[in-house]
Amino acid sequence: MEEKALKILEILKKEYPKYNKPVSTYFQDTTNNSFKVLISTILSPRAKDSQTEKVSKALFEIADTPEQIVKLKEEQLEKIVYSIGFYKVKSKRVKQACLYLIKYHKSEVPKSLEELTKIPGVGRKVANIILAECFNIPAIAVDTHVMTISIRLGFVKKRTPLKVEKALMNLFPSNKWKEINKVLVAHGQNICTPLYPKCSVCPIYSYCPRNGVNKHR
Ligand code: SF4
Numbered sequence: 001m002e003e004k005a006l007k008i009l010e011i012l013k014k015e016y017p018k019y020n021k022p023v024s025t026y027f028q029d030t031t032n033n034s035f036k037v038l039i040s041t042i043l044s045p046r047a048k049d050s051q052t053e054k055v056s057k058a059l060f061e062i063a064d065t066p067e068q069i070v071k072l073k074e075e076q077l078e079k080i081v082y083s084i085g086f087y088k089v090k091s092k093r094v095k096q097a098c099l100y101l102i103k104y105h106k107s108e109v110p111k112s113l114e115e116l117t118k119i120p121g122v123g124r125k126v127a128n129i130i131l132a133e134c135f136n137i138p139a140i141a142v143d144t145h146v147m148t149i150s151i152r153l154g155f156v157k158k159r160t161p162l163k164v165e166k167a168l169m170n171l172f173p174s175n176k177w178k179e180i181n182k183v184l185v186a187h188g189q190n191i192c193t194p195l196y197p198k199c200s201v202c203p204i205y206s207y208c209p210r211n212g213v214n215k216h217r
Helices: 003-018 021-032 033-044 049-062 064-072 074-084 087-105 122-136 144-152 161-171 176-189
Strands: none
Touching: 003 074, 003 176, 021 033, 021 049, 021 122, 033 049, 033 087, 033 122, 064 087, 074 087, 122 161, 122 176, 144 161, 144 176, 161 176
C-alpha cells in the first residue's frame, strides 16, 4: 500500500500546477507572512478560495498586523468580510485571534500545534496548514477533500479527521506530509469532486478502488 500511495501522490503532484493554489499557499508564496496566511485561513471555511483571497487582500490593504486589525471598528471589519458569508462569526474570530496573538505571543504566530490550537478560531486543520505552509514543519491538514479521497482510494477506513490524519501519517513518510493536503484538495476541487467524481478523466483511475463511489462521470 505504501508504494501505491507514493505513486498516487507523485502523479497528483504533477497535476497540481494546472490548478489554482489554495488561499493559504497563495499568501505564503506572495507575502511570506505567517500572520496573513493565518488570517486568510481563518476566513476561508465554506468560501471559495478566489473570494477569500479578494477579501483578505482588501483587509490587508487597510490593516495587516494584529494591532491594526483590533483597532478596526466591528462594522468596518464586518463590511470587508461580508461577501464570504458567516461574516459576523468570521470577523469575531479574526479579532479574537489578533487579541490573543498580541496578549500571548507578542503579535507573532506560534510554531507549534499545541500553541496554534489555543488561538481562538484555530482548530487542528488550520494549525496543520500553518505549520506546513509557513514553518516547513511536517503536518497533514485533513479537510473534507482529504478525507473523502483517502477513503475512496482505500488509504483509510476511518471517518474522523483525527483518525484520517493519523492513518495518513502512518502511510506516508514524514517528508511527504506537507504535500498531501495541497494535492488532494486540488484533486478534490477539480476531479474527485464530492458528488459525481470525474473518474473517466482521473489520472489515478487505475490505482483507485473507488470505495463508496456509486455514481461518477
Ligand atoms: S478514480 Fe474516481 S474516485 Fe478514484 S480518485 Fe479518481 S475521481 Fe476519485
